[in-house]
Amino acid sequence: MNGSLAEFRLGEGRVSGALGLLFAGLALGGALCFRYPAMLTMPETGAFYAAHLGLFRGLLHALLALGFALAATSVVLSRSKRAGLAGVAVAVAAALLGGIQARVGSTEGRAVFAGLDYFLLELLALTLVFIPLERMFARIPTQRVLRDEWWLDMKHFFLAHVGIQILSFLSYFPAKAFFGWAVSASLQTKVAAQPFWIQVAEIILVVDLFSYWTHRAFHTVPALWRFHAVHHSPEHMDWLAGSRSHLVDTLANRAAGYIPIFILGFAPGPFLVWVSLISFQAVFIHANVRWTFPGLRWILATPEFHHWHHAKDAEGIDKNFAVLCPIWDTLFGTAHLPGHWPKALGVVGETLPKTYLGQQAWPFRRSNG
Ligand SMILES: [Zn+2]
Ligand SMILES: [Zn+2]
Incomplete structure (x- = not known):
């Protein structure tokens, strides 16, 4: 079995671990944006979020629930429990931060890390589109999702968005x-x-x-x-x-x-x-x-x-x-x-x-x- 198929072999808990951690991480970031909008989100988008509060609150809840469920599944299935346990911990942190009620914090103050919302939404959209696309129609099928230097490129992606x-x-x-x-x-x-x-x-x-x-x-x-x-x-x-x-x-x-x-x-x-x-x-x-x-x-x-x-x-x-x-x-x-x-x-x-x-x-x- 080649690398890409091995990576996605079902039942070993690796995919659920990675996705659980990703979704829980997005939920944690989203909960932070809800709680500290003045510091973390772009001022231009405030009115848009306020007008679609139900939608974004629903998205946050879905990510939180999905992240927790996938991470917990991975803890049960996977021999290496690291990703699963980290996902569960991150999901719990998101819930404790107010992910359940998703109360909106004060918009007074100055943005220091504006663009966290942009980073989270774009990361969610791009992973949903491109990870399946690259698995199904890969030019180099043996190349993994978490290939060499992916973390370095994620830092570039993160800093370009929050900045x-x-x-x-x-x-x-x-x-x-x-x-x-x-x-x-x-x-x-x-x-x-x-x-x-x-x-x-x-x-x-x-x-x-x-x-x-x-x-x-x-x-x-x-x-x-x-x-x-x-x-x-x-x-x-x-x-x-x-x-x-x-x-x-x-x-x-x-x-x-x-x-x-x-x-x-x-x-x-x-x-x-x-x-x-x-x-x-x-x-x-x-x-x-x-x-x-x-x-x-x-x-x-x-x-x-x-x-x-x-x-x-x-x-x-x-x-x-x-x-x-x-x-x-x-x-x-x-x-x-x-x-x-x-x-x-x-x-x-x-x-x-x-x-x-x-x-x-x-x-x-x-x-x-
Ligand atoms: Zn060039
Ligand atoms: Zn290029």
Whole structure:
């Protein structure tokens, strides 16, 4: 039996242990968000949660009950009781924290860790979508869910989400500070008055053009490459690996992408569609799935397209820079889709540190390695 099947062999309590711990952890985080909303959640979403309080309270209860039941099942079934016992303890802590009544705490005060809610909801949604998808349609079936370095990538994922407010502020700043002169109210009115889907197509094309050249610069300018190498350092790809990124790289990319949006001023609806698309896409193109989308692969970036971007194989170096739209790569001569998958992924000739802080510090160190 191969690794992936062994991992999911029923009746041994491993799957229930891992899922129990995940759900109990999400419930604990959710209970904390209910209790300390001012400190832990994003101010923008407060009104939304208040309007759907019953829904979020129900979700919290379901996660708590499911986490507890799965963790308890694992304690009974599994020879190693660690995950199961940890899950039970976390579920009890969530219940004690107010998970049962899910009372809403004061919203007065200042956010210190705003974005915990965003992290929890996105983690729940992504694990529900991508873990089954990667198990059923794996490009590399022997790769485990909890593969090497998954915990390191989870730290990247966590910090990018809880730091969303600071990251957003910093990435909007350059456009506002340096491109105010380019804003014209009449142009923005015309742009926002166009049909909905035309605007969506325009945002995709224009933001991808900006991020194409930013991304390409991060590959070709040696000082910038040291920042971007962090994103290329995973040797195993999955939905979580795409989160690995240096903060300077993340900020530069978002700041560049925001410039055309700031100048052109699209309507909120199309902008929201684009944000949802790009958020899903950023995860999807890294996923360990074997779909190649024969009819779409030159129009929409696919996992095959972006896995080639991460290739160590010589033919894939500095290819496929686009996130959504391979048209720019085709136009500028960097598209590469040979019809087979790359042999190896990662950075050629460099060994990056395997810790979060080590990776953030690595580009600033004088010598390589
Ligand atoms: Zn790259
Ligand atoms: Zn990538």
